[in-house]
Amino acid sequence: MGGGAAIRFRVGGSLLLAAYLLFVVWLTLRPLNVMWVTASNFTPFAGIRADLDMGAAEAVRRIGEGLALLAPLGVLLPLAGGRLYVSPWLSFARTVAAGALVSLAIELLQTGVPGQVVDIDSLLLNTVGVALVHLAVVPAARAGLRRRQEKKAVAALLREEPSQGATPTIPRVGIAP
Template sequence: MQRHGPGERATFPLRATGLVLLVAHLLTVGWLTLRPLSLPWVAAANLRPLATIRTELARGPWEAAQSLGPWLLLLAPLGVLLPVVTGRLGGSLLGAFAHTVFTGAMVSLGIELLQTDVPGRTLDVDSLVLNTTGVGVAYLLLTPPLRAWIRRKDDGVPSAHPSREEASQGATPTIHRVGIAP
């Protein structure tokens, strides 16, 4: 018999909604990152970690935020959508974090590798770093409150499908006129 932990009973509608949002987000990301660009020149591929980030930070904080922010935000929704879709909201926080960040890194790596064949796009290892960081930060900021909300929701709602033991024993009897002994 399969046991359901906190946060697992009420997640089917949440998981279905998360799956729809995940597919829509990945299609949007694919359209934004894999369409050809017509540019007069294209920068060379960057295979040195943190080279682009250092260059942008040297330009100043506002310019760095404007150029690096979109890379942080591009895959950030995966930090919430992946745990929702995979049902990892009720399990270990550290294990779910590692799974989510690894999956986000693999999605980002796939996008970067696919971009090598798209005209006007080049490989930049720093976008992989920033995309993965965005997934991790979104997970750390948004998943714990979502887990707490689901647990509160589950604690207040009785199960629609009681376990076999609960069904065979019936409801717990209540005696109203019994006081507490000294």
């Protein structure tokens, strides 16, 4: 990617990332007016099992919400990084780790918000959502952008003026005795 395009991707990605994180903070850290709250869940998959016991429709809705909440980070974090040529596994690991840390920060901050409770299953579902979206979108998008960049480079080479031959040289002039 050219220098200007990379900067535009990074700036645009960073702005989108900041806007999305502000939305997530507003959504997850606002106080709720409820009559009662459930206890915190520190047992992995206990909340998911409880959702499945409520019925398929309710389980799909709740699990889907958990997967979808931070899923856009799977695309926004690499976009804000602006790297086109990077190891796919390194990018995946970095993105999933950052998504897990954001989810953990949200869960920890929820301890001080009335009506919000800590749920380990939310952390797991949020992280899986980030991973799934990253795997589904980022490798294909990067490959497409690389192909596009290579086509532009080939087209630029073909547009160059044809060579006018070798540069003329002056033969060595002998000096007479």
